[in-house]
Amino acid sequence: MNYNGVDFDTYLKHYPDENGYFGKYGGAYISDELRSAMEEITEAYFTISKSGKFINELRRIRREFQGRPTPISHLERLSGKCGRVQIYVKREDLNHTGAHKLNHCMGEALLAKYMGKKKVIAETGAGQHGVALATAAAYFGLECDIYMGAVDIKKQAPNVARMKILGANVIEVTDGLATLKEAVDAAFAAYAKDYKECIYCIGSVVGPHPFPMMVRDFQSVVGIEAREQFTEMTGELPDAIVACVGGGSNAAGFFAGFLNDPVDIYGVEPLGRGSKLGDHAASLTYGTEGVMHGFNSIMLKDENGEPAPVYSVASGLDYPSSGPEHAFLHDLGRVKYDVVNDDETIDAFFTLSRLEGIIPAIESSHAVAYAMKLAKKMEKGSILVNLSGRGDKDMDYIIEKYGIR
Numbered sequence: 001m002n003y004n005g006v007d008f009d010t011y012l013k014h015y016p017d018e019n020g021y022f023g024k025y026g027g028a029y030i031s032d033e034l035r036s037a038m039e040e041i042t043e044a045y046f047t048i049s050k051s052g053k054f055i056n057e058l059r060r061i062r063r064e065f066q067g068r069p070t071p072i073s074h075l076e077r078l079s080g081k082c083g084r085v086q087i088y089v090k091r092e093d094l095n096h097t098g099a100h101k102l103n104h105c106m107g108e109a110l111l112a113k114y115m116g117k118k119k120v121i122a123e124t125g126a127g128q129h130g131v132a133l134a135t136a137a138a139y140f141g142l143e144c145d146i147y148m149g150a151v152d153i154k155k156q157a158p159n160v161a162r163m164k165i166l167g168a169n170v171i172e173v174t175d176g177l178a179t180l181k182e183a184v185d186a187a188f189a190a191y192a193k194d195y196k197e198c199i200y201c202i203g204s205v206v207g208p209h210p211f212p213m214m215v216r217d218f219q220s221v222v223g224i225e226a227r228e229q230f231t232e233m234t235g236e237l238p239d240a241i242v243a244c245v246g247g248g249s250n251a252a253g254f255f256a257g258f259l260n261d262p263v264d265i266y267g268v269e270p271l272g273r274g275s276k277l278g279d280h281a282a283s284l285t286y287g288t289e290g291v292m293h294g295f296n297s298i299m300l301k302d303e304n305g306e307p308a309p310v311y312s313v314a315s316g317l318d319y320p321s322s323g324p325e326h327a328f329l330h331d332l333g334r335v336k337y338d339v340v341n342d343d344e345t346i347d348a349f350f351t352l353s354r355l356e357g358i359i360p361a362i363e364s365s366h367a368v369a370y371a372m373k374l375a376k377k378m379e380k381g382s383i384l385v386n387l388s389g390r391g392d393k394d395m396d397y398i399i400e401k402y403g404i405r
């Protein structure tokens, strides 16, 4: 399928290009030390991860350890409430550790093992990526250093405990505001010093090349499975697919399976409390082009052009940019990016729990909320939502802040 000059038959092969660009977005805006480290990873990725041995091992791990393929569920009662459209969910909440993040962490850690690395390094904000990577490191017998802001360590005690139980070192970062941005800087600095022994494992389709490509490719198992399962279940393709977008990894992997199909694709960003800067994290909707954390994309900036403070009820969506591929698909118009606010999200959280017996992550609740709105607008057809994770991690927070609705 050709869409605005881009050939989607061969898209995954040609995007990004060899320098990591999706159109004008992506690339690697980094120091020379990090550049050699990224070149080493890129080279290893293209040789090792395309080998039959690696592919077979990852397949086996996904089946035997992760619980893949995850099923698709038809949401009959939720569909009935929203009109005549049938809503389905791809159950990434049923992955081991409860979210899609393990898909790329197992891939990245397996690559580390093949490269002979001893240690994996990463940053974490809410701790979800840290837990997934600590899990992968334990599985492969790798050391694991997780950099985390002091403020986040206090807020996310259960995830800090999980990482420690899994054997990871949680390294407290006290610079600046002591949250995710400082943790990213500290983790990259540690990595630049020690890149011969270790590998950086990023948490989403962000950062310098090759990460946006690598993470998308590891996550594309979601979209490839979903397309096959959905057509087997219903005999046709969905009319629309929906995923939430923070950094954009669950969306990128899910969309990858459908980009070449006559399917409407929606990425949902968090509108939070409203459209004022600082009240949301809808970077593609309200942002402008700029470079941060080593890549060029669309981002939310403050008056000095620095990454702006952002807010979302979902800590996993709380990032002032999104991966370069999303910026590209946004400009191209192949994916439509839209927003839902906190209230709509919390309403979807309870509605899905009550009507279907599935407690979604607050991040994923954004996608569910959007699908409910979209279903009411469509006359007929089907919507497939990527349910990126389960809501166990969010229950205490929701009860404290919103009570039982």
Ligand SMILES: *Cc1c(COP(=O)(O)O)cnc(C)c1O
Binding pocket: 099, 100, 101, 128, 203, 204, 205, 244, 245, 246, 247, 248, 249, 250, 251, 316, 317, 361, 363, 364, 388, 389, 390
């Ligand atoms: C981290 C997380 C997200 C956001 O990350 P993306 O890279 O945008 O997918 C979404 N859903 C869940 C459940 C998460 O844990």
